[in-house]
Amino acid sequence: MAPPMSAARFLDILRNEGVTVVEVGDWEHHHRNHRGPWGPVHGVMIHHTVTSGAEATVRICRDGYAGLPGPLCHGVITKDGRVHLVGYGRANHAGLGDDDVLKAVVAERALPPDNEANTDGNRHFYGFECENLGDGEDPWPEAQLDAVERVSAAICRHHRWTERSVIGHLEWQPGKTDPKGFTMAAMRERIRDRLN
Ligand SMILES: [Zn+2]
Helix, strand or coil: CECCCCHHHHHHHHHHCCCCEEECCCHHHCCCHHHCCCCCECEEEEEECCCCCHHHHHHHHHHEECCEECCCCCEEECCCCCEEECCCCCCCCCCEECHHHHHHHHHCCCCCCCCCCCEECCCCEEEEEECCCCCCCCCCCHHHHHHHHHHHHHHHHHHCCCHHHEEEHHHCCCCCCCCCCCCHHHHHHHHHHHHC
């Protein structure tokens, strides 16, 4: 458990991890804090967008769409590996998930199956949306996977978390499939190796 870091610190730790950051508009003050709590934070959640094209993907994640106002995450990881910061604070990315999963993330234990949607995830997770169609065929370029690894490691380093604090949306909320095209187990190994 930890209070969220400041937006300025967030920017610093990403750059220090070698991430190519793009600041989008007034990202530091774009959030949903008026609609609910932000923090304490317990982990990092990875998503895919089901969109293609960097520009459209970043715009949707910043603005949201009818029925789901933005920001839809904190950082958008496009296929070129750049990380576009679109918001900071509470963001509409995690929705309701499983309290048993949250307990496992807090304890950094192996994850149980996600079979309940009873807990507000937007409060507790940093979120990254990755530009991918999510059909299992759209490729994940190495530059993009490298950025997923780096942003996750940077946050874990700051909070003194292990790779077990990084989960996929599909491990949080019943019915979700993202990210699809690589496994979170393999990504956690990469993050573990980077942290060691
Ligand atoms: Zn998702």
